[in-house]
Amino acid sequence: MDEPLQNKRAPVIEPGYTFGSVTDKISAIVLTRPTSNTWFIGFGVMFLLTMMLLFAVSYLFVKGIGIWGVNVPVGWGFAIVNFVWWIGIGHAGTLISAILLLLRQSWRNSINRFAEAMTLFAVASAGIFPAIHVGRPWVAYWLFPYPNTMNVWPQFRSPLVWDVFAVSTYATISALFWFIGLVPDLATLRDRSEERWKKIIYGMLAMGWRGSARHWHRYETAYLLLAGLATPLVLSVHTVVSFDFAVGIVPGWHTTIFPPYFVAGAIYSGFAMVLMLAIPIRKVYNLEDFITERHLQNSAKVMLATGLIVAYGYVVEGFMGWYGGNRYDAFLLWNRLHGPYSFFYYMLLVCNIVIPQVLWIPKLRTNPVWLFFISGVVLVGMWLERFIIVVVSLHRDFLTSSWGMYYPTRWDWMTYIGTIGLFLSAMFLFVRILPMISIFEMRTLLPEAEVKE
Amino acid sequence: MKRTKAYGLMAEFDSVQTLLDAANRTREAGYKKIDAYSPFPVEGLAEAVGFHHDEVPLVVLIGGLIGGLTGYLMQYWISAVSYPVNVGGKPYHSWPAFIVVTFEMTILFAGISAVLGMLALNGLPMPYHPVFNVPRFAFATKDRFFLIVFSSDPKYNPTEVRRFLEGLRPRSISEVPD
Numbered sequence: 001m002d003e004p005l006q007n008k009r010a011p012v013i014e015p016g017y018t019f020g021s022v023t024d025k026i027s028a029i030v031l032t033r034p035t036s037n038t039w040f041i042g043f044g045v046m047f048l049l050t051m052m053l054l055f056a057v058s059y060l061f062v063k064g065i066g067i068w069g070v071n072v073p074v075g076w077g078f079a080i081v082n083f084v085w086w087i088g089i090g091h092a093g094t095l096i097s098a099i100l101l102l103l104r105q106s107w108r109n110s111i112n113r114f115a116e117a118m119t120l121f122a123v124a125s126a127g128i129f130p131a132i133h134v135g136r137p138w139v140a141y142w143l144f145p146y147p148n149t150m151n152v153w154p155q156f157r158s159p160l161v162w163d164v165f166a167v168s169t170y171a172t173i174s175a176l177f178w179f180i181g182l183v184p185d186l187a188t189l190r191d192r193s194e195e196r197w198k199k200i201i202y203g204m205l206a207m208g209w210r211g212s213a214r215h216w217h218r219y220e221t222a223y224l225l226l227a228g229l230a231t232p233l234v235l236s237v238h239t240v241v242s243f244d245f246a247v248g249i250v251p252g253w254h255t256t257i258f259p260p261y262f263v264a265g266a267i268y269s270g271f272a273m274v275l276m277l278a279i280p281i282r283k284v285y286n287l288e289d290f291i292t293e294r295h296l297q298n299s300a301k302v303m304l305a306t307g308l309i310v311a312y313g314y315v316v317e318g319f320m321g322w323y324g325g326n327r328y329d330a331f332l333l334w335n336r337l338h339g340p341y342s343f344f345y346y347m348l349l350v351c352n353i354v355i356p357q358v359l360w361i362p363k364l365r366t367n368p369v370w371l372f373f374i375s376g377v378v379l380v381g382m383w384l385e386r387f388i389i390v391v392v393s394l395h396r397d398f399l400t401s402s403w404g405m406y407y408p409t410r411w412d413w414m415t416y417i418g419t420i421g422l423f424l425s426a427m428f429l430f431v432r433i434l435p436m437i438s439i440f441e442m443r444t445l446l447p448e449a450e451v452k453e
Numbered sequence: 454m455k456r457t458k459a460y461g462l463m464a465e466f467d468s469v470q471t472l473l474d475a476a477n478r479t480r481e482a483g484y485k486k487i488d489a490y491s492p493f494p495v496e497g498l499a500e501a502v503g504f505h506h507d508e509v510p511l512v513v514l515i516g517g518l519i520g521g522l523t524g525y526l527m528q529y530w531i532s533a534v535s536y537p538v539n540v541g542g543k544p545y546h547s548w549p550a551f552i553v554v555t556f557e558m559t560i561l562f563a564g565i566s567a568v569l570g571m572l573a574l575n576g577l578p579m580p581y582h583p584v585f586n587v588p589r590f591a592f593a594t595k596d597r598f599f600l601i602v603f604s605s606d607p608k609y610n611p612t613e614v615r616r617f618l619e620g621l622r623p624r625s626i627s628e629v630p631d
Contacts, residue, residue, distance in 0.1 A: 019492060019596035145531060153531040157540055162553040169561040176568045184594070188492070191591040207578035210585070211593050213476070213489040215575045217499035221509040222571035226564055229513075233560045240553060443493040451473050451495060 010297070010366070012107045012445060014289035019443050022290075026439045027192050029285050035432060038284075043428040049421020056414035057132055065135055067411045074394045074406035079133035081386040082416050084241055085269065086126030086423075087167065088262075088382065090174070091234055092270020093119025097177060098230035101223075107298055109441040110290045114281065114430070115274050116178040121426040122273070123171045125419040130163075132415075159243035166240040173233055177226050183209050184219075184440045238266040245389065251328040252393030255320065261313030268306040268352075269382035271299050272375035277427065279368045279375075281436065290437055293366040300365040303356060303378065310385075311353045328398060340405065341392050344384050351381025460583035460631040461603040462614050463590070464623035469495055472598035475621040476501035479600065482617060486606035490584070490599040512570030513563050520562025524555040587627050601629065 017025075060067060070077040093115040100108035131140045143164045145154050154161045186206035193199045209215070242262035245253035275296065282291040321333030336345045355377050364370045396403045430436065443449055466472045469491060476489045480503055487502050489495075532538075533545035543550075572578070584590050584601065593599050600623075602614050611628075618626050 023492075023595045145527065151536070153536040155538065155540065156528045156532050156554060157543060157547055157550040159553075162557075165554045165557040169557040169564075172561060173564045176564055180568055180571075184493075188594040191594045203580075207572070208580055208582060209577065209594075210582060210590075211490045211492060212575075213491065213495070213498040213502050214504045215577075216491065216494040217504055217507055218509050218571045218574050220494050221507050222513075222567045225510065225513050225567045229517075229560050229564050229567070233557075236553070236556060236560075243553075440493045449469060449493060449495075451470050451497065 010293035012292065012294055013110070013442065014292065017289070017446060019446065019448065022442050022446065023188060023192070023439055026290075026435050026437050026442070027189055029431070030189060030433060030435055031192055031194070031198070033285075039428065039432065043425055046421045046425035046428060049418055050425050052414050053128075053418020053422055056411050056418055057128070060132060060411065060415075061137060065133070067409060069406055069408045069412055071404065071406075073397060073402050073404045074391055076133075076390050076394060077406055078408050078412040078416055079129040080244075081383065081390050082419065083126050083129035083133075084262075084386045084390075085383050086122045086129075086419065087170075087241055088238060088266035088269045089273045089379075090119040090122035090126065090170075090270065091238060091263070091266035092274050093117070093122075094170075094174060094177075094230050094234040095267055095270065096274070097181070098227040098234065101227045102231060105298075106445055107294055109445055110287075110437050111274065111278060111295055111299075112441070113178075113181065113434075113438045114277065114427075114436045116174065116181065117427065117430045117434075117436070118270075118273060118277060119174050120171075120178060121423045121430075122270075123167070123174060124426070125423045127167065127171065128419060128422075129415075130167075159240065159247045162240045163244055166237045170233060170237045173226070173230055177230055180219075180223060180226065181438060181441075182434065183207060184211065185435045185438060187211070188439055189435065235263055238262045245393075250393050250397055251326070251332040252317075252389065255317065257313050257316045257320075261310060261316075264306045264309035264313070265382055265385060268303060268310055269379055271303045271306070272378035272382070275299050275303075275371050275375040276379070279372045281431065283368070285431070285436075287437065290442065296368065296371055297362075297365045300359050300371055300374075303375075304359045307352060307356045307359075307378070314349070314353070331396070332393065335396055336388065336392055339392065339396065341388070341395075345388055345392070348381055348384040348388055351377045352385060355381075458631060459604050459611065460586075460629040461601045461609075462611065462618060463584065463587055463599055463601045463627050463629050464618040464621060465589055465592075465625045465627070466598040466600065466621075466623050469598055471622070472600060473498055473501060475600050475623070478621060479602065479617070483608055484602050484606050484614075485608075486603040488601050488603070490590070490593045490601070492594050492596060492598075508574055509567065509571050512574075513567045516566025516570070517559045517563030521555050521559035523562070524558025525551055527558075528554055583629050583631055586630050589625065589627065597624075604631075 068077060068079070070079075096108050096115045097112040100112075131137055134140050143154065143161070154164075183206055186202050187209035190199055190202040190206050193202060239259040239262065242258035246255060246258040248254060278291055278295065278299070282288050318333055321329045324330070336342065356374055358364055358370075359374065364374075391406045395406055464475065466475060472489055472491065473495060476487065476498060479487050480501060485503065489498050489502050491498060528551040529546060532547070532551075537545045584599075589597070590599065600618070600621075602609065602618070615626060
């Protein structure tokens with residue numbers, strides 16, 4: 001049917017592999033490959049950044065959020081900007097593992113595992129911010145409904161409480177999805193390990209998986225159902241995050257375009273992060289045969305498409321400011337274009353709309369160096385978008401007397417950069433101790449896996 | 454060596470197609486208690502070993518319903534019964550505001566049920582299983598395919614089963630000690 005068209009594109013997996021060679025190649029990265037000095041240096045640097053995060057957070061707990069740049073009128077500074085940025089990055093992992101599974105996009109098989117790991121670590125980084133942002137972090141658990149001697153309960157009409165449920169459900173389901181996907185591969189590692197302690201650890205994690213036909217059947221059913229559940233979930237998470245803003249009456253927040261525009265932005269930044277991780281990983285671990293040009297190209301196309309949805313969101317915001325007739329909305333537009341933070345707004349337009357348009361050129365979509373660079377630009381752009389939404393909307397609202405400026409302090413920066421360290425050190429550990437590509441799903445892509453009844 | 458009753462007889466195959474054909478022929482030969490092992494999910498293999506009732510979807514449905522009900526009733530009870538707070542004149546039972554948490558709780562419970570239900574129905578975690586006593590079985594998670602006829606099968610007779618399995622042209626046949 002679409003055979004001729006298929007042949008022109010790069011394959012999902014280079015020809016010539018067998019069940020055995022796929023298994024050996026991926027499991028060898030974990031089991032036999034010596035840990036290089038570059039890995040130790042990279043992990044060491046990221047570990048130091050994680051320590052910096054712990055230092056910054058400890059000092060915050062001692063001193064209080066006065067060490068940050070937040071103050072009236074901008075009460076939501078870096079913490080919320082970074083929270084939304086990290087949660088958004090996580091979305092690509094679920095999109096790849098769940099939505100593309102339901103759409104039978106077999107190219108997802110070689111990138112879903114590490115994209116899901118990326119989701120988990122990104123959600124973990126994101127989760128830190130609301131917890132430390134509440135001011136009294138030792139009572140952050142008050143966010144959850146639990147019977148208490150104070151006889152009070154959370155306010156369920158508030159989007160902030162919805163967000164607690166959305167993000168904690170998202171973290172739980174992502175972790176389950178990831179772990180369940182790992183079980184058959186952990187059994188492979190159990191059976192391939194030479195050392196006894198590795199056999200024991202991987203064996204315990206594999207829970208006695210033996211690949212029985214009955215088990216596989218239930219496994220596939222459960223996996224498919226999880227994908228079906230994770231698909232509306234991932235769309236709901238950033239929708240609920242956008243409700244945190246959209247339900248408030250602050251100009252620049254109170255718009256109905258927010259949910260779709262947030263979800264598209266999340267996938268946009270998430271695919272940028274997937275590419276920024278995949279491009280060095282495939283190079284360092286010689287995985288170009290599994291993560292082929294096809295993967296890079298498809299990810300670039302998703303970025304291009306979601307980037308255009310984000311651009312549409314900006315256009316609608318501008319149009320509503322101009323056409324809506326609300327003087328505060330109109331002022332917000334003016335303030336973005338000419339106010340004290342206008343430089344960042346123009347940077348945002350350049351990073352998120354202008355530069356990514358080069359992805360229309362097919363050659364650049366398969367060029368790893370260019371893609372890496374563009375992905376970095378998109379990540380910066382998406383961070384700026386959240387900065388514009390949070391800070392620029394808040395710093396000049398209805399009353400001129402309550403206008404102010406927001407300047408992040410060194411503690412804001414240390415916390416933000418520290419979470420990047422946390423995220424990347426977790427990724428460094430992940431590629432060394434777990435198979436970063438789903439081995440059993442790669443086997444199903446091989447021609448020898450085909451059967452006729 | 455004192456011979457105890459074996460757990461079953463296991464045949465090893467090179468390709469997924471031979472395993473699927475062998476499983477079908479074994480079932481058609483009247484063996485009921487059989488199983489097949491493969492390094493990846495194979496369409497039709499579960500049916501070939503006589504597996505028909507997958508209860509995972511039912512477990513997930515029940516889990517999802519319980520989650521949704523828990524989510525909604527919890528919010529109703531908290532907001533309208535236990536701790537009614539008047540917010541901007543909104544009704545205490547303001548159901549549209551409760552939809553989001555109800556949805557999230559549905560997904561959470563359904564997802565946990567899918568994972569725990571699948572593991573429980575599969576009898577996992579199971580640290581010991583007789584099939585692991587066969588050294589070659591380590592390749593069941595790499596590139597080999599196995600078929601077993603359990604000794605609990607009513608038609609089980611070691612010599613006959615061995616002769617039957619040999620007719621399926623396996624790579625090797627091993628007895629699985631109990």
